Amino acid sequence: MQDDFKIEEGSGNVFADLGLPNPEERLTKADLAMQITAAIRARRLTQAKAATLFGTDEAKISRLLRGQLSGFSTEGLIHFLTLLGQDVVIVVKQAAPGARG
Numbered sequence: 001m002q003d004d005f006k007i008e009e010g011s012g013n014v015f016a017d018l019g020l021p022n023p024e025e026r027l028t029k030a031d032l033a034m035q036i037t038a039a040i041r042a043r044r045l046t047q048a049k050a051a052t053l054f055g056t057d058e059a060k061i062s063r064l065l066r067g068q069l070s071g072f073s074t075e076g077l078i079h080f081l082t083l084l085g086q087d088v089v090i091v092v093k094q095a096a097p098g099a100r101g
Helices: 023-042 047-054 058-065 074-083
Strands: none
Touching (some): 023 058
């Protein structure tokens, strides 16, 4: 039996592959949220303790941990990481040949 499907290699950014707006920002926020989640788990913080540390409410922490990032800015996520004792380094480099820009 032959399946009729096509395999297409992704770009490395699922948000771009899905045609969503602002795919680079979405990917950055998703990466930051994963780091925040890992740091919260490593410190064994409850959602309530994380909310207190971040100066927000538990519902917002719950949304963050579930990947619902529409109410979060990149700057705010970076701030959360610094509150968790993480250093955030931003690297700017020359784009690869053929890249947009």
